[in-house]
Amino acid sequence: MAYMHIGKDFVPPDVPGKVTGRIKYAEDYTREGMVYARLLTSPVPHGRIVNIDATAALAMDGVVGILTADDVYPDGEPQSTGLKILTNEPTLVGEPILAIAAVDEKTAESAMALISLTIERLPFVLDPLDSLREGGPDAYTGGNTFVFRQGFAQEKWTSDQVTSFQNGREPSAEPQQSWEYGDLEAGFASSDFIYETAFSTAGYPHMSMEPRSAMAYWENGKCYLHGTSQSLTALAEPMANIIGVPLEDFVFINEATGGGFGQRSRAGSIPSMAIPARFSQKINRPVMMRVTREEEFTIGGARQGLQGWIKIGFRSDGSMAAMDMYCVSDSGGKGGGGDANSAAAGVSALYQVEAMRFRNTSIGTNTGHRGAQRGPGENQIMAIVAPIMDKAAEALGLDRLAIRKLNAAQNGDVSGSRSTPFTSAYMPECLEQAAEQFDWDGRKSRARQTNGSKVTGLGIGQGYHNAGRSGMDGIVRMLPNGRLQMHTGVGNLGTYSYASTSRAAAEVLKMPWEDCDIVTGRTDRHLAISSPQDGSNSIFTNTRTAYGAAQDMLAKMKEIVAMDLGGAAADYDIDGSRVYQITDNTVGMTYAAVAQRALELGGKFTGEADVPEDLNSLTALSVSRLAGSALMGIYHDPRHAGNPPGFAVAMIEIELDTETGKFDIIELVNIAECGTVVHPQGLKNQLVGGAVWGIGLSALERHLYDPQNGIPASTGFWQSKIPTYLDTPANIGTGWVDLPDPENPVGARGIGEPSMGSVSAALNSAISDALDGHLFNAAPVTTDMIINHVAGISEDAIPLAQNNFRG
Amino acid sequence: MYPVNPKLTRRRFIKGVIASGAAATSTSIWYAANGAERPPGSVERLIRINVNGQVRTVDVAPQETLASTLRYKLGLTGTKLGCNRGECGACTVLVDDIPSYACSILTHSVKAMRIETVEGLESANGDLHPVQQAFVEELSPQCGYCTPGQVMAAVGLLRANPNPTREEARQGMAGNICRCGSYDSYLNGVMRAAEIG
Numbered sequence A: 001m002a003y004m005h006i007g008k009d010f011v012p013p014d015v016p017g018k019v020t021g022r023i024k025y026a027e028d029y030t031r032e033g034m035v036y037a038r039l040l041t042s043p044v045p046h047g048r049i050v051n052i053d054a055t056a057a058l059a060m061d062g063v064v065g066i067l068t069a070d071d072v073y074p075d076g077e078p079q080s081t082g083l084k085i086l087t088n089e090p091t092l093v094g095e096p097i098l099a100i101a102a103v104d105e106k107t108a109e110s111a112m113a114l115i116s117l118t119i120e121r122l123p124f125v126l127d128p129l130d131s132l133r134e135g136g137p138d139a140y141t142g143g144n145t146f147v148f149r150q151g152f153a154q155e156k157w158t159s160d161q162v163t164s165f166q167n168g169r170e171p172s173a174e175p176q177q178s179w180e181y182g183d184l185e186a187g188f189a190s191s192d193f194i195y196e197t198a199f200s201t202a203g204y205p206h207m208s209m210e211p212r213s214a215m216a217y218w219e220n221g222k223c224y225l226h227g228t229s230q231s232l233t234a235l236a237e238p239m240a241n242i243i244g245v246p247l248e249d250f251v252f253i254n255e256a257t258g259g260g261f262g263q264r265s266r267a268g269s270i271p272s273m274a275i276p277a278r279f280s281q282k283i284n285r286p287v288m289m290r291v292t293r294e295e296e297f298t299i300g301g302a303r304q305g306l307q308g309w310i311k312i313g314f315r316s317d318g319s320m321a322a323m324d325m326y327c328v329s330d331s332g333g334k335g336g337g338g339d340a341n342s343a344a345a346g347v348s349a350l351y352q353v354e355a356m357r358f359r360n361t362s363i364g365t366n367t368g369h370r371g372a373q374r375g376p377g378e379n380q381i382m383a384i385v386a387p388i389m390d391k392a393a394e395a396l397g398l399d400r401l402a403i404r405k406l407n408a409a410q411n412g413d414v415s416g417s418r419s420t421p422f423t424s425a426y427m428p429e430c431l432e433q434a435a436e437q438f439d440w441d442g443r444k445s446r447a448r449q450t451n452g453s454k455v456t457g458l459g460i461g462q463g464y465h466n467a468g469r470s471g472m473d474g475i476v477r478m479l480p481n482g483r484l485q486m487h488t489g490v491g492n493l494g495t496y497s498y499a500s501t502s503r504a505a506a507e508v509l510k511m512p513w514e515d516c517d518i519v520t521g522r523t524d525r526h527l528a529i530s531s532p533q534d535g536s537n538s539i540f541t542n543t544r545t546a547y548g549a550a551q552d553m554l555a556k557m558k559e560i561v562a563m564d565l566g567g568a569a570a571d572y573d574i575d576g577s578r579v580y581q582i583t584d585n586t587v588g589m590t591y592a593a594v595a596q597r598a599l600e601l602g603g604k605f606t607g608e609a610d611v612p613e614d615l616n617s618l619t620a621l622s623v624s625r626l627a628g629s630a631l632m633g634i635y636h637d638p639r640h641a642g643n644p645p646g647f648a649v650a651m652i653e654i655e656l657d658t659e660t661g662k663f664d665i666i667e668l669v670n671i672a673e674c675g676t677v678v679h680p681q682g683l684k685n686q687l688v689g690g691a692v693w694g695i696g697l698s699a700l701e702r703h704l705y706d707p708q709n710g711i712p713a714s715t716g717f718w719q720s721k722i723p724t725y726l727d728t729p730a731n732i733g734t735g736w737v738d739l740p741d742p743e744n745p746v747g748a749r750g751i752g753e754p755s756m757g758s759v760s761a762a763l764n765s766a767i768s769d770a771l772d773g774h775l776f777n778a779a780p781v782t783t784d785m786i787i788n789h790v791a792g793i794s795e796d797a798i799p800l801a802q803n804n805f806r807g
Numbered sequence B: 001m002y003p004v005n006p007k008l009t010r011r012r013f014i015k016g017v018i019a020s021g022a023a024a025t026s027t028s029i030w031y032a033a034n035g036a037e038r039p040p041g042s043v044e045r046l047i048r049i050n051v052n053g054q055v056r057t058v059d060v061a062p063q064e065t066l067a068s069t070l071r072y073k074l075g076l077t078g079t080k081l082g083c084n085r086g087e088c089g090a091c092t093v094l095v096d097d098i099p100s101y102a103c104s105i106l107t108h109s110v111k112a113m114r115i116e117t118v119e120g121l122e123s124a125n126g127d128l129h130p131v132q133q134a135f136v137e138e139l140s141p142q143c144g145y146c147t148p149g150q151v152m153a154a155v156g157l158l159r160a161n162p163n164p165t166r167e168e169a170r171q172g173m174a175g176n177i178c179r180c181g182s183y184d185s186y187l188n189g190v191m192r193a194a195e196i197g
């Protein structure tokens, strides 16, 4: 289908501001009378605050106040593992206990030194298996796990059960969570090749480039919060709840966000923004809270680490007949996450496993706050499964590409425990395109060739994530000057989806992009609700709402013109600036004139009547405030059917030096299958960014904690090994399948997460290939692990270790 | 690779901070850098620095970093702080044409030098600098938080080497982290900037 805007590049309106430094992040704002808050954070991994004596601190010149957990939770802290605003029961080093505000930060820091804090130390634990082992310490006061709707609990295995698991055997303990489908036993019985192993994947921090600084002030009973988020409106209402201000009195200002990656999509993962808001309310001054890199590390989130056992059975033709998976998931000191469940569902979707069982137990540790991180679960497990696919291909005498094609998801397929059908799926096409662009057939013969100490490895990886939601709202307005105002609540975290999804509205109205304005950046510009921007959903979800709102406007425009010029609405069409009669195009009205007429007519045309009843509360508030201001298109999106998948395929050639354990990526292509392409440059950025993240997962990133004191040792970019220019290839090839999805009006689905899983999988597959098919069954595979393997040294000093070095 | 200014090494920075009385931990440096206290001593606080071709008079604490002065005293918030400890390059500015981490330079140490920030790149008529223009055309930024630092690193690189190979550009930009992983797009931008230069 030929589109005017969809599939075309454009300059998103915030890009000039990014290259000139003019666009503002939360910390770039100031306000008359602003004071500065500093955080006093926990020096111990687990403790209970017995006493806070701030007398001397508060007596200091320039100190204007203190905010404690008792201030923000007068009725006691919520009993959950989630992040708190402030706490008297820290469960990780660096957790905020109180804040001090002063006229400048130096004074606040100096005042902090005068606070006398008495903490009762409590036992702590860094590795879930140490806590699971009978007699082991618990991360939380109420136990080592948190059961939904039940609260804290204690989960213990016998020492033998833990040791047996560490030695690679199937865990025998009852899991907390499980599901299965198909006949597992029959699946394994019919298998000609079965691979069984324990595995581990590391947890590691998000490390968004912008620390989560925030500034807040109150004016005329309204709370204004300059913050950071990946979902502008989806975050606003729950954030208002956390602060304790009615939604109508809360203004969230967030023009740009310096990275999110899952940990800024929901208010619960960033409650620290409530500190300046509550503090400002208490002391009646604007409060700026600058967050340091170390603090960002602590409260900024981390991927869940998985310690697991997996068994996969393949038939002689290569089809995946059965998979059994058992995970122990690291829930960290705060939060939790559903990585293991998503991992299992992801394998089901990607490899169309005929029978499957999933079991999981989540255990807390006194380490970083856990929550969703780019492809949570799927992207770790793909790095484990890809080399197993290669092992199966080798054992069964099949081509590595062919075994993936055989198991690939396609139209009509279903996945997961509920056998949900895909809205569409073109994985075979994606594999073919990647093979062509990479020249798989041409390169194949290079696999395992050596050149001195260097050996070539080839890898194939596939990524998947459920990539679309529905049930959100859209608002567009036409001003009497003929300009289209697209009110989007989509956050601006660097994907440009706030802009690219809005283009679906311009597409419907056939309007030149120069005549359209995106209204966003702060909630008092009256925006529509968006879904939380996680799970690769924005493109699918918000093109639906933008398209629907524009359709509503189009119908209203035709109705007005028919009313004034005669005939029925169906007698009219549009050309991007006029509504004209199809049989005589000299009869018509300009968009500007129609918008002017709407103002005169009022009622449903201007949002004053017949507003869709099922609008989400934030959208309804925005519509009520915009009512009567312009011709309005308003839309509530009904639910869609099926699972809209995002798929990606990567192929990698590496040259691995067996003397140093280092490798160079010689060639890397990353291909998307995400429906119709909406914004090629934006998609390309997701593919290259995902590739960099995939390299981080499979080769570099991890958490390190001092086992003696529970102190994090990787709080900086450097120690946590964020991939740099030099860790990643100078060129990354990208491409896309570009076939439409029927559940989206412009055919589009999301891609942000699978574009990482494909590369994490391909890289582990390539490393394994370079080492004659050796499987580390781990991510990351670090240089140390490679050298030790080459030297014949046992790889695991501490089997399945989490938050620590392996080997 | 571009040259390193021997006067602005991390070691000299730490020594300078210690000499000025602030403890040498990154957290303390951050806050000490914004200090309002006026320690008795001989360091003159009202100094003149040359920023984007203009001589600015500014009250600078002895231990204040250039990033703090630029952001919090001169309102030049285009220079970002990602780590405030010399790890990420978000704070990159040019000091006498050399890309330098403004979080790790004491303002007092650059009194006699030319400082350029992202705000100083556009021409008088508002045209973007070729690097900025190229970054727009290639959609190099994602979240944009590292972008001003990437822009300044690229400007510095292209001044030292107007026609780099892609590999030289990769090496030259290696002091700047991008958590969004937009390296490929930034390199496209650098190569395009060299073309339109």
Ligand code: FES
Pocket: B080, B081, B082, B083, B084, B085, B086, B087, B088, B089, B090, B091, B092, B101, B102, B103, B104
């Ligand atoms: S802020 Fe200066 S290097 Fe990171």
Ligand code: FES
Pocket: A209, A258, A259, A494, B141, B142, B143, B144, B145, B146, B147, B177, B178, B179, B180, B181, B182
């Ligand atoms: S664009 Fe986000 S950190 Fe570089």
